[in-house]
Amino acid sequence: MAGRVSSSDLDDMAEINVTPLVDVMLVLLIIFIITAPMLAQGLKINLPKQDAPSLADKGPEPLVLTVTSDRVILIGDEPIHLQLLADRIGAMLGGQARPVYLKVDETVPYGEVIKVMAVLHSVGVEQIGMVTVPEGQ
Numbered sequence: 001m002a003g004r005v006s007s008s009d010l011d012d013m014a015e016i017n018v019t020p021l022v023d024v025m026l027v028l029l030i031i032f033i034i035t036a037p038m039l040a041q042g043l044k045i046n047l048p049k050q051d052a053p054s055l056a057d058k059g060p061e062p063l064v065l066t067v068t069s070d071r072v073i074l075i076g077d078e079p080i081h082l083q084l085l086a087d088r089i090g091a092m093l094g095g096q097a098r099p100v101y102l103k104v105d106e107t108v109p110y111g112e113v114i115k116v117m118a119v120l121h122s123v124g125v126e127q128i129g130m131v132t133v134p135e136g137q
Contacts (some may be wrong), residue, residue, distance in 0.1 A: 062099040069105040099127035
C-alpha cells in the first residue's frame with residue numbers, strides 16, 4: 001500500500017535542524033580555545049628593555065639569530081653550535097648583503113654576544129641589529 005504525502009508533511013520536512021550544527025561548532029570552538037595557547041608557546045627570552053628607534057623595514061629580509069639564556073644559538077628555531085655558525089650563515093647569505101638581527105637574552109654575558117658578532121663579521125655581515133623591548137613593556 002503506497003502512502004500519500006500531503007503538502008503539510010513536506011512543509012514539516014523542509015525545515016533545517018540547526019542543533020547538530022551548533023553542537024559541532026561549539027565542540028570545535030572548545031578545541032580551538034584549548035589548543036591555541038599551546039601553539040603560541042615559543043622560546044622564553046628576556047630581551048633587554050631599552051627605548052630605541054625601530055629599524056627600517058625596507059631592503060632584504062633580515063636573518064634572525066637568537067641566543068637563549070642557556071647560551072644556545074638558534075637560527076629561526078634550529079639550534080646550531082658556534083663553530084658551525086659561520087658555515088651556515090655563509091651558505092644562507094650566499095654573498096648577498098643582508099642584515100642580521102640578534103635576539104639575545106639579557107642574562108647572556110657580553111663576551112658570548114661578542115663571539116657571535118665576531119663570527120658574523122668574519123662571514124661578511126655588515127649590518128647587525130640588536131632586538132630590544134621598549135621600556136614601558
